[in-house]
Amino acid sequence: MGRRDPAVLDTREHLIETYRKKARHYDVTSRLYPAPGYPQRAQRLRAVQALGLRPGGTVIDVACGTGLNFPLLQKAVGPGGRIVGVDLTDAMLARAQDRVKANGWSNVSLVQADAAGFDFPAEVDAILSTYALTQVPECAEVIAHGAAALSAGGSWAVLDLKVPTSTPGWLARLGTATVRPFASIDEWITRRPWEAIRAAMQEELADFAWTELFFGTAFLAAGSSQETAG
Numbered sequence: 001m002g003r004r005d006p007a008v009l010d011t012r013e014h015l016i017e018t019y020r021k022k023a024r025h026y027d028v029t030s031r032l033y034p035a036p037g038y039p040q041r042a043q044r045l046r047a048v049q050a051l052g053l054r055p056g057g058t059v060i061d062v063a064c065g066t067g068l069n070f071p072l073l074q075k076a077v078g079p080g081g082r083i084v085g086v087d088l089t090d091a092m093l094a095r096a097q098d099r100v101k102a103n104g105w106s107n108v109s110l111v112q113a114d115a116a117g118f119d120f121p122a123e124v125d126a127i128l129s130t131y132a133l134t135q136v137p138e139c140a141e142v143i144a145h146g147a148a149a150l151s152a153g154g155s156w157a158v159l160d161l162k163v164p165t166s167t168p169g170w171l172a173r174l175g176t177a178t179v180r181p182f183a184s185i186d187e188w189i190t191r192r193p194w195e196a197i198r199a200a201m202q203e204e205l206a207d208f209a210w211t212e213l214f215f216g217t218a219f220l221a222a223g224s225s226q227e228t229a230g
C-alpha cells in the first residue's frame, strides 16, 4: 500500500469493519440499495453490457464484494473467459467464494487487496466497478492504473452513486443516508468523488460516455483504451 495518510488508513479500517458486519446479509439488504424501487439488476446489466465483453475475455471486478456481478460477467465471458474479483474486505470475499463454489465456476480468482494499491494484470479486456469506487479516496488513481492495464480496445465501466446536481445540501444528506455506513457523509458530499471519476475517465479513456441514472442519484461511466490495436 505504500505510505498512507493515517486518516485514510483509519477510514479503511472502519470500512472493513463495516463490511464485515454487512457481509452475511449483503445480498439481501443490497436489493434495497440505494433506495427501494431502484432497478439494481437492470443497472448492473447495463454496466456489464457497456464493457462489450466477448466469450473468452478477461475482466477485473474492482471491489467486487460478494460477487453480485459474477453471474452477468460469466454470461458475457463464458467458461473460456476469466474473472478476477478484487476486494478489501475478507468477509465480503468469503461470500464471493461461496458463490463461486455454489456455481462450480473454475474461471474466477479472488484477490484481497486495496483497489488503490492493486497491481492490475497487463492486457485485461475489461474492468468493472459497481457501487464501490466512490468509497475509495484514490478513485482517480485507480481509474488511471486500470486504464494503463487495458488491452487495445479494452473497456472500463463504473456504476456508482452521486448527489443529483441541483439538490440542496440538506436533501443530499437525507437522500444519501445509505452511504453513511462507510464514510462521513459530509466528507463524501464535499469530496464529490463522482466528479473525480468522471474527470479521470475522460482523461484516460477514449469513447467516454457518462449517463445519469435514477434522477441523477447514480451514474454509469464507460470508456475504452486509447491505444489502438495493431
Ligand SMILES: C[S@@+](CC[C@H](N)C(=O)[O-])C[C@H]1O[C@@H](n2cnc3c(N)ncnc32)[C@H](O)[C@@H]1O
Pocket (backbone or CB within 6 Å): 015, 019, 030, 062, 063, 064, 065, 066, 067, 068, 069, 086, 087, 088, 089, 092, 113, 114, 115, 116, 129, 130, 131, 132, 135, 136
Ligand atoms: C457497496 S459494496 C459493493 C460490492 C459490489 N461491487 C456490488 O456491486 O455489490 C462496496 C465494496 O467495496 C469494497 N471496498 C471499499 N473500499 C475498497 C478499496 N479501497 N479497495 C477494495 N475494495 C474496497 C468493500 O469491501 C465492499 O465489498
